[in-house]
Amino acid sequence: MWNLFCIGLNFKTAPLEIREKLAIPKEDFLKIILRLKEKGKILGGLWLQTCNRSEFYYTSENNIEEEILKELKNLVNILEFKENYFYTLSDISVVDHLFYVSSSLDSMVVGEPQILGQVKDSFEYFLKNGTTNTLLNELFQFAIKTGKKVRTYTNIGEGAVSVPYVAVELAKMVFENLENLNVLFIGAGEMAQLSLTHLKENGVNRIVVLNRTEEKAIELANKFGGKGYSLDYLYENLEKSDLVLTCTSSKEPLIKGKSLKEILKKRKYKPIIIIDMSVPPDVEKEVSKIEGCFLYTIDDLKFVAEENKKLRESKIFEAEKIINEEVKKFQDRWEILKISPFIKEIRDYISNLRKEEIEKLFQKKLNFSEEQKKEIEIFVDQLLQKLLHPFFEEIKKRKPKKGGQSLIKKFLGLDKL
Amino acid sequence: MLKSLFLISIALYFIGLIFLIIYLKEKKYKFSLYSEYLFLSGLVFHLIHCFFCPLKNVNMGQALSFLSLSLLLVYFLLRLLRNVKVGQTIFFFFSFLFSILSFIIPKSQIEIKNFSYTFFVAHIIITILGLGGLVSAIIYSYIYYIQERKLKEKSPSLSDFSLEKSNLFSLKSLRDGYVLYTLGIFMGYFWSYKSKGVLTKFTLKETSALISWIIFGILYYIQKKYGWRGKKVLFLYFLGLISILLAIAGIRIF
Numbered sequence: 001m002w003n004l005f006c007i008g009l010n011f012k013t014a015p016l017e018i019r020e021k022l023a024i025p026k027e028d029f030l031k032i033i034l035r036l037k038e039k040g041k042i043l044g045g046l047w048l049q050t051c052n053r054s055e056f057y058y059t060s061e062n063n064i065e066e067e068i069l070k071e072l073k074n075l076v077n078i079l080e081f082k083e084n085y086f087y088t089l090s091d092i093s094v095v096d097h098l099f100y101v102s103s104s105l106d107s108m109v110v111g112e113p114q115i116l117g118q119v120k121d122s123f124e125y126f127l128k129n130g131t132t133n134t135l136l137n138e139l140f141q142f143a144i145k146t147g148k149k150v151r152t153y154t155n156i157g158e159g160a161v162s163v164p165y166v167a168v169e170l171a172k173m174v175f176e177n178l179e180n181l182n183v184l185f186i187g188a189g190e191m192a193q194l195s196l197t198h199l200k201e202n203g204v205n206r207i208v209v210l211n212r213t214e215e216k217a218i219e220l221a222n223k224f225g226g227k228g229y230s231l232d233y234l235y236e237n238l239e240k241s242d243l244v245l246t247c248t249s250s251k252e253p254l255i256k257g258k259s260l261k262e263i264l265k266k267r268k269y270k271p272i273i274i275i276d277m278s279v280p281p282d283v284e285k286e287v288s289k290i291e292g293c294f295l296y297t298i299d300d301l302k303f304v305a306e307e308n309k310k311l312r313e314s315k316i317f318e319a320e321k322i323i324n325e326e327v328k329k330f331q332d333r334w335e336i337l338k339i340s341p342f343i344k345e346i347r348d349y350i351s352n353l354r355k356e357e358i359e360k361l362f363q364k365k366l367n368f369s370e371e372q373k374k375e376i377e378i379f380v381d382q383l384l385q386k387l388l389h390p391f392f393e394e395i396k397k398r399k400p401k402k403g404g405q406s407l408i409k410k411f412l413g414l415d416k417l
Numbered sequence: 418m419l420k421s422l423f424l425i426s427i428a429l430y431f432i433g434l435i436f437l438i439i440y441l442k443e444k445k446y447k448f449s450l451y452s453e454y455l456f457l458s459g460l461v462f463h464l465i466h467c468f469f470c471p472l473k474n475v476n477m478g479q480a481l482s483f484l485s486l487s488l489l490l491v492y493f494l495l496r497l498l499r500n501v502k503v504g505q506t507i508f509f510f511f512s513f514l515f516s517i518l519s520f521i522i523p524k525s526q527i528e529i530k531n532f533s534y535t536f537f538v539a540h541i542i543i544t545i546l547g548l549g550g551l552v553s554a555i556i557y558s559y560i561y562y563i564q565e566r567k568l569k570e571k572s573p574s575l576s577d578f579s580l581e582k583s584n585l586f587s588l589k590s591l592r593d594g595y596v597l598y599t600l601g602i603f604m605g606y607f608w609s610y611k612s613k614g615v616l617t618k619f620t621l622k623e624t625s626a627l628i629s630w631i632i633f634g635i636l637y638y639i640q641k642k643y644g645w646r647g648k649k650v651l652f653l654y655f656l657g658l659i660s661i662l663l664a665i666a667g668i669r670i671f
Contacts, residue, residue: 173564173573174580268644271580288569291649300571 004135006089006097007068008048008055011108014085016299020280021076022054025249026125029056032071033131041067044133046126046140048101050118051279051298052108057098059135063090095139095330099323102147104156105316108301109163111156116147117190135337139330146326154318163191163245164198166301167275171243174271174294182206183226184241186234187248188216191277195245196224208237212248239263242270247277257286264292335399342405343392349414350388354380422466423482427520429459430513437509449505453496456509460489463516472538477668478522483541484665485515487549491590501586503578504556511552525669536608544601548661550594551633555654557587558646565647584646591640595633602626622667629660 009022029047036042036058045058056068065088089097100106102119123140126132132140150156168178175181183204185192188211196207207226210233211217217228229237234254238244248254255274264272269292276283276297288295358380362368368376400408408414433455440448463486470479492508495501561583567573568580605626606616617623636653639645 170568170573172579173568176579176581176585269646269649270644291647294568296571 003061003063004057004059004091004094004139005063005065006055006057006094007065007086008053009085009087010053010055010106011299013087016279016281016297018085019052019054022072023049023279024054024072024075025049026122028075030126030129030131032075033058033126036064036067036071037131044136045131046122046136048119048122050115051277053101055101057094057136057139059133063088092327092331095142095327095334096323098139098143099146099326099330102143103150103319103323104147105150105319105323108298109166110316112163113151113194114190116144116151119147120144134340135334138333138337142326142330142333146323149326150319150322153322154315156315156319163275163277163298163301164195166296167195167243167245167273168199168202170273170275170294170296174273175242178203179205181243182208182241184208184210184237184244185220186210186231186244186246186254186282187278188213188220188228189247191247192220192245193223195247196220196226199243200224208241210234210237235259235263238272239266242272244272244274245277246274246282248282250278250282251280253282253284255283255287257284257290260287260293261290264290267292336396339395339399339405342400343395346392346408346412346414349412350384354384419466419469422462423516423520426459426462426466427513427516429455429462430509430516433459434509434513437506441506452509453505456489456512457493460486460493463489472534472541473528474525475541476522476525477665478519478524480519480541480545480665480668481515481522482519483545484548484552485512485519487545488512488515488552490546491549491553495586501578501582503583503586504560507556507559508553511556536604536611540601540604540608542601543597543604547594547596547598547601550590550597551629551657551661552594554587554591554594554633555658557583557590558650558654561587562647562651587646588637588640591633591637595637598630598633602630620667622664625660625663625667629657629664632657632660 009019011019014022024047026047026049029049033042033045033047036045041060041064043059045056048055048057058064058068069086097106098119102116104111104113104115107115119140123132123144127137171178171181178199181204183196183199183206185196185207188209192209196209199207205225207221207224209217209221209224209226209228210231211220211228212231214228214230217230219228221228231254238255238260244255246254271292271294274283274287274293274295276295279298281297283295283297287293358377361376362373395408398404433452436448436452436455440446440452463482467483467486470482472479488508489512492504492512560578561580564573564578564580564583605623609618610616632653636650636657639653640650
């Protein structure tokens with residue numbers, strides 16, 4: 001009943017083209033979860049979609065991997081749908097994996113700050129839509145707590161080699177002076193905020209933000225002393241830009257190869273760096289072939305991730321220690337969750353007994369005032385609480401298995417019910 | 418005496434080259450610095466040698482020696498004045514190669530007839546300096562191409578020398594080198610006219626020099642006007658280099 005599973009793919013197992021296709025918005029995946037729940041296949045489910053991973057966490061009696069793969073196949077229509085792109089985890093390995101994810105140890109860029117927010121957003125969304133259950137709620141709350149703890153105690157995010165950092169490094173490789181660099185950011189989300197902060201810290205002054213909603217673009221640009229426009233002015237601004245960062249949820253590419261070719265000609269082939277952080281991409285692949293244009297997708301940042309990993313081994317070791325402690329704590333909590341139906345059964349039984357006995361008492365002595373009745377009820381509750389608290393604590397501590405549980409039931413006379 | 422000065426400079430270049438190879442293998446910065454010190458010391462001896470070198474019997478060997486000197490001068494000028502350290506391997510390798518070739522080629526015993534010293538010295542010095550600029554432009558353009566390719570292949574290496582800087586140096590070296598080269602060629606015509614009575618005899622050296630002058634002129638124009646760079650201009654630079662080498666090959670050996 002309380003089995004935990006995770007099926008998914010990430011940048012280690014699947015190429016970008018496949019990840020792009022499986023970048024299913026949580027709103028769309030919600031329908032699948034609701035359908036599976038309705039059929040009784042799962043008890044709860046949650047879809048985690050980030051730039052580099054698509055994962056489905058669920059609790060179920062059995063592993064329904066094949067059914068989920070079938071659902072995904074129907075949804076995304078991939079010709080080369082290879083099962084080996086996916087990994088399936090169960091029980092404690094799910095916990096281990098999720099804690100690594102939320103602590104940013106499983107990210108392409110170790111220590112990147114976005115992942116924790118993405119885990120949190122996803123959890124809140126599915127919690128709000130009622131698709132999670134107690135175990136998933138506990139698991140994700142623990143994962144978020146672990147992620148925060150790792151960041152605080154190890155400083156793994158300090159000076160993080162993140163996408164904005166890579167953008168600055170690339171800009172330094174191409175351009176001499178960052179102060180004169182014209183930066184264009186397409187999109188006005190969290191990533192834009194982070195990237196622009198980092199670029200500003202590195203001396204970038206000329207910033208333009210483009211967004212579908214012009215007000216948002218202006219609002220963000222104002223924060224960094226830049227200019228904001230609507231996406232209609234994309235090509236006009238591209239001509240003047242040296243570094244372009246894009247992170248939108250557009251399903252169609254915004255920057256087309258043909259148009260960019262013309263722009264490069266007008267720029268006299270002055271180099272332009274484009275960093276596409278979107279999945280699906282905002283920039284057509286052909287763009288990378290254009291002379292003077294250097295296109296970097298999220299996958300191309302792997303080289304930084306490798307370097308980064310080497311540099312942070314000591315921090316990773318510390319982080320792993322915290323994760324292991326938290327996994328152990330969660331395991332204990334999980335054991336309690338496993339016996340919680342049993343505890344609930346005893347509580348319900350005692351509560352019914354209490355109700356019956358009080359009713360009997362009140363029927364015998366009819367002259368109790370309402371106030372007296374309330375006082376008697378409070379007294380009984382307090383007495384029961386004092387008597388049962390050590391009993392339940394002991395049960396939680398000992399976590400009795402099926403045999404032990406039936407013995408307790410026998411003592412309490414629950415087995416006769 | 419002059420020969421021993423040149424021999425010392427070659428020996429210093431050689432040891433410098435060994436340190437450069439160690440640096441490339443070990444990636445320890447100190448070896449790169451040792452290599453620079455040795456080449457710089459070699460350059461001093463080389464300069465003294467060239468200064469006292471008689472020009473009346475100049476031949477291809479000496480021209481190569483001047484070109485080697487000119488390349489090192491460009492490298493160390495940028496290194497000392499602008500703190501730019503790029504293309505060390507290429508600059509040092511070619512300087513050493515030209516010096517060795519210059520040493521191997523025997524000195525001519527035949528003195529040039531009707532030697533007009535002013536124009537000839539001006540022709541030699543200005544042309545060689547111009548060639549140094551042009552060869553440097555080729556080297557920087559090649560560095561730009563390598564950097565561009567690495568960026569395209571998504572495997573850039575961290576360096577304090579940007580793509581923009583490579584292009585700028587390539588263009589500046591081309592501009593300065595071209596001006597000097599043009600002047601040098603004109604001096605050559607004047608000297609030829611004064612000593613032989615004709616402007617040109619369209620020998621291999623003169624024709625190749627003219628072709629290289631046209632190629633580098635076109636190169637500067639298209640780079641300045643249309644912004645062509647990297648792979649697009651590399652072929653033209655290659656043609657320019659070949660014509661320069663042919664022009665040098667056209668200088669008398671004996």
